[in-house]
Amino acid sequence: DAGVTQSPTHLIKTRGQHVTLRCSPISGHKSVSWYQQVLGQGPQFIFQYYEKEERGRGNFPDRFSARQFPNYSSELNVNALLLGDSALYLCASSLEGRGPPETQYFGPGTRLLVL
Amino acid sequence: EDKVVQSPLSLVVHEGDTVTLNCSYEVTNFRSLLWYKQEKKAPTFLFMLTSSGIEKKSGRLSSILDKKELFSILNITATQTGDSAIYLCAVNTNAGKSTFGDGTTLTVKP
Numbered sequence: 001d002a003g004v005t006q007s008p009t010h011l012i013k014t015r016g017q018h019v020t021l022r023c024s025p026i027s028g029h030k031s032v033s034w035y036q037q038v039l040g041q042g043p044q045f046i047f048q049y050y051e052k053e054e055r056g057r058g059n060f061p062d063r064f065s066a067r068q069f070p071n072y073s074s075e076l077n078v079n080a081l082l083l084g085d086s087a088l089y090l091c092a093s094s095l096e097g098r099g100p101p102e103t104q105y106f107g108p109g110t111r112l113l114v115l
Numbered sequence: 116e117d118k119v120v121q122s123p124l125s126l127v128v129h130e131g132d133t134v135t136l137n138c139s140y141e142v143t144n145f146r147s148l149l150w151y152k153q154e155k156k157a158p159t160f161l162f163m164l165t166s167s168g169i170e171k172k173s174g175r176l177s178s179i180l181d182k183k184e185l186f187s188i189l190n191i192t193a194t195q196t197g198d199s200a201i202y203l204c205a206v207n208t209n210a211g212k213s214t215f216g217d218g219t220t221l222t223v224k225p
Contacts, residue, residue: 004157033213042119042203042215043158056211088156102147102207106157 004107025093121216138204
């Protein structure tokens, strides 16, 4: 069975541009969470979606948005990119959707570099 | 603001040594504490702890939670080079938040 998949694996953008990252959860999982991991730090929670509705949001500016599709895949969008947005973006899927997921499975991440 | 602090930041040991990694937290409305291992990119789940004093064990790894003193430890006995990784601690709250610590980087030398 396929695990969580993310695309692209790597991405280079310039300041001010927009980026869309994609995530497909494990088959049967209805919840997707997004995290940002800056080098040397732990993952920072951005969003959780369950059944296409936002169930949790971290302390990120409105430049960050996400959505979940009927097939439970998800997109993370970041507008007006800043140098500080350079990070590994992790997607995690889980079965449950009430509160933060207890058992979640992480994808390999998308490494974003903003120049 | 919810806070999770891990110590030490990094650790270098030799194969066969035993290590103890620490995670302390200050959060509102604690729900659970989780440990992950991160080798290249994707963190992989190790343990989930919700009750004080109950040890979770998997092979050479074990973990315990102290909800009164607000910390958890992760023990690894008879370390192997394959244990080299970043170990992450995360705390979930009933308010729907998930807060990670910055991790402990463990290097196991042959």
